[in-house]
Amino acid sequence: MASPLPVSPLAPARFPDLPAIKGVELAVAASGTSYKGRDDLMLMRFAEASQMAGVFTRSATAAAPVDWTRAQLAKGHGRAVLVNAGNANAFTGQQGIATVQHTTARLADQLGMAAADILTASTGVIGEPLDAAGLAACFGQLKNTLGQASWQAAANAIRTTDTFAKGASASCQIAGQPVTISGIAKGSGMIAPDMATMLGFIATDAVLDQPVLQACLTAATRQSFNAITVDSDTSTSDMVLLGATRQAGHPPITSPDDPALAGFQAALLEVMQDLACQIVRDGEGASKFITIDITGATSEASAYKIGLAIGNSPLVKTAIAGEDANWGRIVMAVGKAGEPADRDRLKISIGGIVIAAEGQRVADYDEAPIAAHMKGTSIHIAVDLGLGAGAARIWSCDLTHGYISINADYRS
């Protein structure tokens, strides 16, 4: 099923060194249920007194694990996260729900906790029954090896069509005490807000109450996982979970408005933006990483919508694949976003050079530096609407023959 794809040309040079988080143990296993010869199961256990937060796909046809995990979090549960790769357990009807109930109960027995504390995520093929017994056969091994797996091994175990493992970390201080954040993610296609075939699992030792943790995650999601697009398709299985073991030394933070949170919020955003951009860099067939800055929109929401219209446009994405600074297609995409825009106030820059303003091409702009910019792998597009103060940054990738090759063959 998952053919061995070449590593994305936009991949980081190597997997980063991710610090361990006090109170978090990782384990991986190879169930053989979908893939052969590689890990496809990942378990992340959080120490007692940990708190969990999550954000989920808004798909109306969400997968059974999404329904389960969302429900347990809403009730305040969550101490362990089980992830399998290769089968999304999505659109599997009553059988899919039974599978989730079965696997979480079996794993709960192994770990000596309530089934409600087992959060679960699945990624891979839609519509195929998940082999629950095959997964459960590995639960003893997972329990016995907890704490032995690295972040990198965990990131590898959750890959599907990803061509590289994705991890990021950052540190900060809360009330003078050091706090660490480490996380992993997967995703490379079916990527769009609201999220993607995109899973993210992030841990911190910060001492945050659950509502504070949730508020931090939700706030950072908007400018990270919800600001990326590969193909405008939203998965049925997306989720990002953020667990806090509360083992850092600072006093508990009980309000999301506590100013002591500022450093943590910035660090969390850094980790989540890093992971989100790695997903774009692994966009199926991507050869160019695109940053789109929108300013001057009538609101932030309007700026996001315009940025996504550009980032999702097949004509913009193919032009960039062809190294063509085709600002006319950017004008088109702005126009189709359904948001306030004035053709004669638009200003469009590519690679930092203003190419169109006041409703027309800038006379005699220097094409040479723009042409050089287009030949690179990091493309920058800036659009100023000249209407207000709304701004947003969106990340996308180009649309190439590679995307067609991958998706005309892979049954996901």
Next chain:
Amino acid sequence: MASPLPVSPLAPARFPDLPAIKGVELAVAASGTSYKGRDDLMLMRFAEASQMAGVFTRSATAAAPVDWTRAQLAKGHGRAVLVNAGNANAFTGQQGIATVQHTTARLADQLGMAAADILTASTGVIGEPLDAAGLAACFGQLKNTLGQASWQAAANAIRTTDTFAKGASASCQIAGQPVTISGIAKGSGMIAPDMATMLGFIATDAVLDQPVLQACLTAATRQSFNAITVDSDTSTSDMVLLGATRQAGHPPITSPDDPALAGFQAALLEVMQDLACQIVRDGEGASKFITIDITGATSEASAYKIGLAIGNSPLVKTAIAGEDANWGRIVMAVGKAGEPADRDRLKISIGGIVIAAEGQRVADYDEAPIAAHMKGTSIHIAVDLGLGAGAARIWSCDLTHGYISINADYRS
């Protein structure tokens, strides 16, 4: 610029025989302003007492000709339509507006009518100044040859990346008198509601008052040009104009609710659906023509939105290119549409065979006929949401390497 592309494998066998419309004269010319060695100008003159109606792109960055033509129609003008191919005169600032004023004034002089009666449309490259003098140099020839060009020649003159000329006709009766409708269209990329890089020019001899004509055009647009998608990109230049010469023999129709209109409405819809589907069949790189029927939605608008989510999904479109009956991606697309859907009530059929129902794959469905269907060039997808009476039909095409090849190279 426009490389000679191979004719779409989905093209009709030949251009249809389009009946002349009493009171309509056509002319074509080769201005040489964008293309060499082919016609790129088309003039359609309507007899006095004709009425004109139009629908236009909703792009917020519409091109100067769209602004002009919309404004003249709103004031009740319109006796001739001038179309140039190769340059869209879009995002050309004040110069673009001046160009429209100049060309319409010059052509009005030639034809002995007011400039306000000259409607104009341009299609092609965005952001390049249009050579108004080059066009105007042909106006004498256009005038002198009015009535000599065939519908096929007119359809050819408005092509850009189109691989075949598009025409359709139908006839009907109003109050026992024969009425004829003939029309042409162009478009193959940047095709999505609300319309496309899509131009349509339709003529009839029906005796309709202008508000009746406009109501008929608007109603038929929803189920034709606004029900197609190639790449989800909406052009800055789209328009469809419908002119009525009022030379058929029946009494004037003065109300859009007149029951005598029923046959005309059906015939107009037939022509417009035929033209719209020809545009999809010429979708850039298309190898499969896709019909998507949505039923059981909570409303007609909801059904359209769900149908377009499927028709626009790159993952659905690439799966079809790969002849993979990947209903999981259809579930995904339904889920992302943002419309009411219940995973466990969805019913999905491909090629007339129910493949998924009640939240899961149908056990032991016969794959052979579905596989055979997927190898054909006309793919049918039916989705029943099981929620209400809302229904819609959408047409799309697959997403292939051909789309990438065309759009990574062509500057439009």
